[in-house]
Amino acid sequence: MxxxxxxxxxxxxxxxxxxxxxxxxxxxxxxxxxxxxxxxxxxxxxxxxxxxxxxxxxxxxxxxxxxxxxxxxxxxxxxxxxxxxxxxxTGHRTEGTLVVARDRADRTHLDELRDYQHAHGMVVEALSTRKARSLEPALSPALAGAVRIAGDHQVxxxxxxxxxxxxxxxxxxxxxxxxxxxxxxxxxxxxxxxxxxxxxxxxxxxxxxxxxxLRPVYGDVLQLGVPEHQFPLLNHVVRGFVEDRPVYLIPRSDRTLTLGATSREDDRPLPQAGGVHQLLRDAIDVVPAIDECDVLESTAGARPGSPxxxxxxxxxxxxxxxxxxxxxxxxxxxxxxxxxxxxxxxxxxxxxxxxxxxxxxxx
Ligand SMILES: Cc1cc2nc3c(=O)[nH]c(=O)nc-3n(C[C@H](O)[C@H](O)[C@H](O)COP(=O)(O)OP(=O)(O)OC[C@H]3O[C@@H](n4cnc5c(N)ncnc54)[C@H](O)[C@@H]3O)c2cc1C
CATH class of the missing domain: 3.50.50.60 (FAD/NAD(P)-binding domain)
Known part of the structure; x- marks a missing residue:
């Protein structure tokens, strides 16, 4: 211009x-x-x-x-x-996002959040867990609730x-x-x-x-490799609440998958064992086949936070x-x-x- x-x-x-x-x-x-x-x-x-x-x-x-x-x-x-x-x-993908709840308390959290999102004019579609699993067969059969957010994408x-x-x-x-x-x-x-x-x-x-x-808010994050026979493990971004903790899985077209992220303000710039353990445990709870993925990398990044x-x-x-x-x-x-x-x-x-x-x- x-x-x-x-x-x-x-x-x-x-x-x-x-x-x-x-x-x-x-x-x-x-x-x-x-x-x-x-x-x-x-x-x-x-x-x-x-x-x-x-x-x-x-x-x-x-x-x-x-x-x-x-x-x-x-x-x-x-x-x-x-x-x-x-x-x-750019890795721009528009399949959308599924948000799932691990147990009944997480389901309550998901329902309350959906009410809040609706009250603010946002588009969130309630799904049966059966429907969610038909969209993403790798999801655990033990989930308690799910929604689809078609407008939430990724790069x-x-x-x-x-x-x-x-x-x-x-x-x-x-x-x-x-x-x-x-x-x-x-x-x-x-x-x-x-x-x-x-x-x-x-x-x-x-x-x-x-x-x-400004203050650093650290997040531990993992890059996983999806075995060839399981690819594509997921197509949507999958976010989960597991015992009230958030976890997300972002599938990439290159057979990798990003698993994140913790949130901590302890000024420790390296990935923490406890955080990595928690991410893997929660991710496996939501998508059991994560168990078979390769761990390619674990890092921690600092989000630039304001008050x-x-x-x-x-x-x-x-x-x-x-x-x-x-x-x-x-x-x-x-x-x-x-x-x-x-x-x-x-x-x-x-x-x-x-x-x-x-x-x-x-x-
Ligand atoms: C684990 C994690 C997960 C995240 N996930 C998401 C997500 O899913 N979606 C989302 O929207 N956001 C996400 N974020 C937040 C997002 O990453 C940041 O808000 C964003 O990257 C900030 O970009 P930036 O360019 O401002 O800062 P940065 O990416 O930090 O870049 C700053 C640059 O400035 C340079 N620099 C610093 N000081 C100087 C100087 N004095 N002179 C010259 N150059 C300098 C640095 O070298 C650096 O390259 C996530 C963050 C983390 C840590």
């Missing part, structure tokens, strides 16, 4: 947020440089990649719901933009960030493998800080203590825009971050109301 004023824009951070923002800006005709000493090495590397505005609803987080709904609505456009520049796969974050990087390069974005400690050192008309948790260490735009109250679980997205000075704090939903919210981030950089009114995301609200 051609614009009257073409800007020099510095993007700090090449996680999914920085890459998608850079691509959007380059597509609008701006000259973009992305700074990151280790592109796509943060939360985006570990994420499951569920695009789940409905299944991921958390009670009383109402300001998040419209952002998540818009993000899902705008996602196909972001995928198309990526595909317009890169032939690499494979590692593939998608690689495709975004490639798309950026083809769209003319320059990359510098450098850490930015001070935005004053970035030679650009506009700077957008998309450094995830690293935004805590990017200075030059505030006085006194950093106004962003109210809402992102920091807004302009903080004539020259600087902040776009971080995407916490549990950053893969989904990428479409909102990219479009609104580009609008903010251009000093245009964002397409949606971002008042709840003001970067200085916790200062």
């Amino acid at each position: 051609e614009h009257l004023t073409s800007l020099d824009v510095g993007v700090v951070g090449a996680g999914i947020i920085g890459l998608a923002t850079a691509l959007t800006l380059a597509d609008r005709g701006h000259r973009v440089t992305v700074f990151d000493p280790a592109p796509a090495s943060g939360a985006s590397h570990h994420a499951g990649g569920m695009l789940a505005p409905t299944a991921e609803v958390v009670y009383k987080q109402d300001p998040l719901f419209p952002l998540m709904a818009r993000a899902a609505e705008w996602y196909p456009e972001l995928i198309s933009l990526t595909n317009a520049y890169s032939e690499l796969p 494979q974050p590692r593939l998608f960030t690689r495709a975004l990087y490639d798309a950026c390069a083809r769209a003319g974005v320059s990359f510098r493998e450098e850490k930015v400690a001070d935005v004053g050192a970035v030679d650009a008309d506009q700077v957008i800080i998309c450094a995830g948790l690293g935004a805590r260490e990017v200075g030059g735009w505030f006085e006194g203590p950093n106004p962003l109250k 109210d679980d809402l992102p920091y997205l807004g302009r903080v000075s004539e020259r600087v825009v902040v776009s971080t704090g995407y916490f549990r939903h950053g893969i989904l919210l990428t479409s909102v971050a990219a479009r609104c981030g580009a609008e903010l950089v251009e000093k245009r009114r964002p397409s949606i109301d971002l008042a709840a995301c003001a970067p200085l609200r916790h200062a």
Whole structure:
């Protein structure tokens, strides 16, 4: 898209947020440089990649719901933009999501959540466990309840960030493998800080203590290999409640499956044995054949959390825009971050109301 004023824009951070923002800006005709000493090495590397505005609803987080709904609505456009520049796969799949309950108490939880989702206008279809098993025969016969959420999709974050990087390069974005400690050192008309948790260490735009109250919320996650004779073990994303603990299984087209994720604030960056054990036990309870999968990898990632679980997205000075704090939903919210981030950089009114995301609200 051609614009009257073409800007020099510095993007700090090449996680999914920085890459998608850079691509959007380059597509609008701006000259973009992305700074990151280790592109796509943060939360985006570990994420499951569920695009789940409905299944991921958390009670009383109402300001998040419209952002998540818009993000899902705008996602196909972001995928198309990526595909317009890169032939690499994104892992975008639209089979939908099943949410299942392990026992009667979990079933009550599932029913209450469905009432809440319906009250907020979300589309959730109750299923008999028999119907759920006809859709996904690998589900345990011992489940107590199930729903289908057709609108909750997925991407494979590692593939998608690689495709975004490639798309950026083809769209003319320059990359510098450098850490930015001070935005004053970035030679650009506009700077957008998309450094995830690293935004805590990017200075030059505030006085006194950093106004962003970011904290790491760790999640253990496993990559499993599905044996050839069992592939495809699942087609839908399957989320489960097992003794009130959430667990999810995300089937990929390359015969792998992502199993996640714990949630802990103990400042321990390595995957924890207890967390891995719990994930495997709960996953096997929901899909018994997980027992036969290969364990390819176990990692832990740090979600960039804020005190109210809402992102920091807004302009903080004539020259600087902040776009971080995407916490549990950053893969989904990428479409909102990219479009609104580009609008903010251009000093245009964002397409949606971002008042709840003001970067200085916790200062
Ligand atoms: C286990 C787990 C599962 C998740 N599952 C999902 C999910 O299913 N769906 C969903 O929507 N979200 C999910 N998330 C959340 C999602 O991963 C994050 O919200 C999202 O990846 C944040 O992206 P980001 O680009 O802001 O940050 P990051 O991916 O952390 O990227 C930040 C980048 O900035 C760079 N950087 C840092 N400091 C500097 C600096 N000073 N100068 C230059 N560069 C810098 C880093 O090197 C890094 O590459 C999950 C997260 C985890 C950990």
